[in-house]
Each structure stands twice: as structure tokens, then as C-alpha cells.
Amino acid sequence: MNGKKILFVSSELVPYLPENEVSLMSYETPRMVNSNGGQIRIFMPRYGNINERRHQLHEVIRLSGMNLVINDIDMPLIIKVASIPRERIQVYFIDNDEYFKRKATFTDAEGTLFPDNDQRAIFFAKGVVETVKKLNWSPDIIHVHGWMASLLPLYLKKYYADEPLFNASKIVTSVYGKSFEGELDSDMIKKVAFDGIAEESIAPLKTPTYNNLLKVAVDHSDAIILAAEDIPEDLQSHISNLEKPVLPYVTLQEFEEAYANFYNTEVLN
Template sequence: MNGKKILFVSSELVPYLPENQVSLMSYEAPRMVNSNGGQIRIFMPRYGNINERRHQLHEVIRLSGMNLVINDMDMPLIIKVASIPKERIQVYFIDNDEYFKRKATFTDADGNLFPDNDERAIFFAKGVVETVKKLNWSPDIIHVHGWMASLLPLYLRKYYADEPLFADSKIVLSVYENGFEGELDKEMMDKIKFDGISEDSIGPLSQPDYNNLLKVATDYSDAIILASEGVSDDLKTHINNSSKPVLPYVSLQEAEEAYTNFYKTEVLK
């Protein structure tokens, strides 16, 4: 991976959020690339339950300040950064008071999904792309982890289709069994269509549940990694029917060799 540039975009990441399959692999995959000579950038949302003081987050004024339009509303984009000290890895946080100030990640105290999770996902996808454009950093691979990040492939291939910075970037999607119960907002499809993305491009989102969100992400990715053993048969069938390169599930101990080989032989070929 020497010299290759890989952008990691994740819903969750240790040490900023509790450890689960998504947050752990979102840390381990960049660490592997970093230790093998690759250049990396990591992006995640700045949820309100992340302790800014403990993790030493600070705002990057030169990257903040623009507004993103979400469903005809102007939403200010704030960019913060922090470093994972022992790995010397920098993490960029996408922030907005309306979407990410609340002291929780995806659900309220009763376990109900936040009603604006769909808008948060759209804001996150646009925020990542706009920030990478400001950094003028053209990634060879964009590796997506977790459902809050899952609109990124769609937005890159449709909304940002003419952006030259990403013209040669390959999108890798890690698919996990860690999803969510129920559905996102019923108006999600209309909010995406507001951005000029056709209904034909996002058909499954007429029912915006976890599997359908990941089906759309699969459709606009170049390669898929099965990052959990328990991915549903429905989702696996859609992935297999896509005829895209797929890395079957491997344990954490096998991941470094397997991911590196997959990047080199299937994604960058």
C-alpha cells in the first residue's frame, strides 16, 4: 500500500465511541494501511456523546464555515480534528449543531431512531466530500464503514459525478450485520431527489430500512467486504447479484493480509 491514498469514512470509530464491529474495524483498517506505508484520512460524525476535552478535538476554521443544503435548508458545516496518539492518525469530524449536538449517537433514551437520521446521513456524505475537496486530496480508495456513512457511494457517483478529484477513486463498502431496527424517515427518498438524484437510482429507499440502505450503497460501490459473519441472506444475495468483487468475512487476525491483498488485486487492478 506504499504511497496509496485511502479515505476512510465511518459511522463509528474507537476510541471515540464504544467498541463494536463497526467502530473497531474502522480503527483497525486505517491502522493496517498506515503501518504499510499508505496515506490515510479518516472521517466520522462528531456526535454529542464524544468527549471533546478528553479526546482534544478542535475546530479547523479554514475548513469550516460553508453551508450545505439539506432538503432546501441551509445547514452550517463545522469541521473538527483530533489525533489518535499511539497511531499518529488524524481524524476529521463532521459537525453541525442541529444534527450532532445531542448527547447520543443514533437513538434517543428509549432506543428510538432519531427522526432526522436520514438528513444526518445526507449531511455527513456531503460534508465529507466538500471537506476533501477543500483539502484537495485525491484518494485512490474510499472505504466506507457503517450505515450512517452509507449514502457516500450514491452521492459520489451521482451528485458529485463531475468532480474531477474523485474521477479515479474506487469505492469499497464494508457491510456489517450491525444495522438498525425499523426504518428511517418515509420522506428520505424525496430529500435525496431534491439533490437531483433520480428515483430510479434509489428505488429500494421507498422502504428505507437497513438492508435497502446498504443495497443502494452496494449499487454505487466498486467492491464489497463482508465485515460480519451474520450479514442477512437478503443483503448477501443483492451483493452477489451485483457481480462486484467481494471479500468474504475474515477474522480480525486475518484482516491485515486479506484487506491488503483485496485492495491490491481486486480494487486497484
């Protein structure tokens, strides 16, 4: 991985959120690349339940200030950063008071999905790309973790298809076990189509379940990592029908060599 640039985009990340499959691998994978001489950038949403004081988040004025249009509404983009000192890793946070100030991640106190989770996902995808453009940093690999980040492959391949910074970038999506029940907003497909993305390329979003969000993600990725043992059968079947490199599930103890080999032999070739 020496000298390779890898952009990690994740729904969740330890130590900022509790440990689960997504948040742990979203930390361990960039740590592995960083320790093997790769250059990394990490992005995640700045949820309101992240303790800004404890983790020493601060706003980056030169990167903040633009507006992103989400479903015909201008939404201000705020960028914050923090460091994980023991790994010398910097993390960028995509923030917006309307979408991320609430003191929770994906659901309310009763466990009900937030009604604007679809717009939050669109905002996050656009916010990451626009910030990387401002950084003028061209990644060799873009590695996506978690469903809140699942629209990034779609937006890179469709909405930002003519952006030269990402011309040579390869997109890898890690697929995890089902992380939410039910559906996002039924008009999600219309909100994505508002950005000029043809509905036939996002047909699964007519029913925006977890499985269908990940189907759209893998459809627009260059390679796929099965990051959990319990991937839903419907999603597993969809992936097996794609003619793309797939890394089968490996344990945390074995992942470093497996992921590095997959990056080098299957993704970058």
C-alpha cells in the same frame, strides 16, 4: 499499500465511541494501511456523546464555514480534528449543532431512532466530500464503514459525478450485520431526490431500512467487503447478484493480509 491514498469514512470509530464491529474495524483498517506506508484520512460524525475535552477535538476554521443544503435548508458545516497519538493518525469530524449536538449517536434514551437520521446521513456524505475537496486530496480508494456513511457511494457516483478530484477513486463498502430495526423517515427518498438524483437509482430508499440503505451503498460501490458473519440474508442475496469484487468475511486476526491483497488485486486493478 506504500504511497496509496485511502479515505476512510465511518459511522463509528474507537476510541471515540464504544467498541463494536463497525467502530473496531474502522480503526484497525486505517491503522493497517498507515503502518504499511499508505496515506490515510479518516472522517466520522461528531456526535454529542464524544468527549471533546478528553479527546482534544478542535475546530479547523479554514475548513469550516460553508453551508450545505439539506432538503432545501441551509445547514452550517463545522469541521473538527483530533489525533490518535499512539498511531499518529488524525481524524476529521463532521459537525453541525442541529444534527450532532445531542448526547447520543443514532437513537434517543428509549432506543427510538432519531427522526432526522436520514438528513444526518445526507449531511455527513456531503460534508465529507466538500471537506476533502477543500483539502485538495485525491484518494485512490474510498472505504465506507457503517450505515450512517452509506449514502457516500451514491453521492460520489451521482451528485459529485463530475468532480475531477474523485475521477480515479475506487469505492469500497464494508457490510456489517444489521445494526438497527425499523425504518428511517419515509420521505428519505424525496430528500435525496431533491439533490437531482433520479429516484430509479435509489428505489430501495422508498422503504429506508438498514438492508435497503446498504443495498444503495453497494450498488454504487466498486467493491464490497463482507465485514461480519451475520449479514442479513436479503442483503447477502443482493450482493451475490452484483458483478463486483467481494471479499468474504475474515476474522480480525486474518484481516490485514486479506484486506491489503483485496485492495491491491481487486480494487486498484
